[in-house]
Amino acid sequence: MAVLDIVHFGDPILKKKCNPVKRFDGIDRLLGDMFDTMYEEDGLGLAANQVGLDLHLFILDLSDIDGVENPLVIINGEITASEGESSYNEGCLSFPGIRLDINRPEVITLRYQNPNGNWETETFSDLTARVIQHEMDHVNGIMMIDRVSTLDKIKIRSELKNLEIQSNEKQKTRPTLDGYNF
Numbered sequence: 214m215a216v217l218d219i220v221h222f223g224d225p226i227l228k229k230k231c232n233p234v235k236r237f238d239g240i241d242r243l244l245g246d247m248f249d250t251m252y253e254e255d256g257l258g259l260a261a262n263q264v265g266l267d268l269h270l271f272i273l274d275l276s277d278i279d280g281v282e283n284p285l286v287i288i289n290g291e292i293t294a295s296e297g298e299s300s301y302n303e304g305c306l307s308f309p310g311i312r313l314d315i316n317r318p319e320v321i322t323l324r325y326q327n328p329n330g331n332w333e334t335e336t337f338s339d340l341t342a343r344v345i346q347h348e349m350d351h352v353n354g355i356m357m358i359d360r361v362s363t364l365d366k367i368k369i370r371s372e373l374k375n376l377e378i379q380s381n382e383k384q385k386t387r388p389t390l391d392g393y394n395f
């Protein structure tokens with residue numbers, strides 16, 4: 214298992230709608246590395262493109278917070294229904310030091326594949342629903358700043374610029390899929 218580098222704002226992979234996962238036989242090692250990375254960084258969720266991998270999958274673990282029993286792996290997910298709305302001050306491992314108030318539906322129904330490739334449909338609420346929507350945005354190429362007003366973006370303009378400059382340097386050593394059996 215290994216802790217992977219987190220991709221920050223400024224890297225174009227965060228703007229890309231990720232490719233569907235088609236093979237599940239080599240996925241365990243990748244998921245193990247993603248969980249190691251998420252726990253190391255104290256994240257609640259982590260999407261594959263946040264570690265530089267163009268795959269439509271993400272993980273989350275709210276065991277300590279939202280009463281969810283187990284960590285979740287969401288592959289090729291699709292939100293099929295949603296209701297309600299709430300605002301929450303979100304953070305993101307790809308935007309270190311930045312938090313933004315974002316409106317999202319409170320309850321969602323999600324269709325997704327588990328690590329065995331089997332399809333499941335489940336309804337989520339509260340913080341779990343919010344983290345799922347944040348990570349779903351990631352694998353669809355949508356970032357936190359795409360969900361806020363121009364004024365909110367102007368307020369964090371200099372922080373974004375700094376992240377962008379650092380990202381341009383880091384992209385040269387970005388991890389690739391080469392090490393995984395896909």
Ligand code: NI
Pocket residue numbers: 304305306307347351
């Ligand atoms: Ni994020």
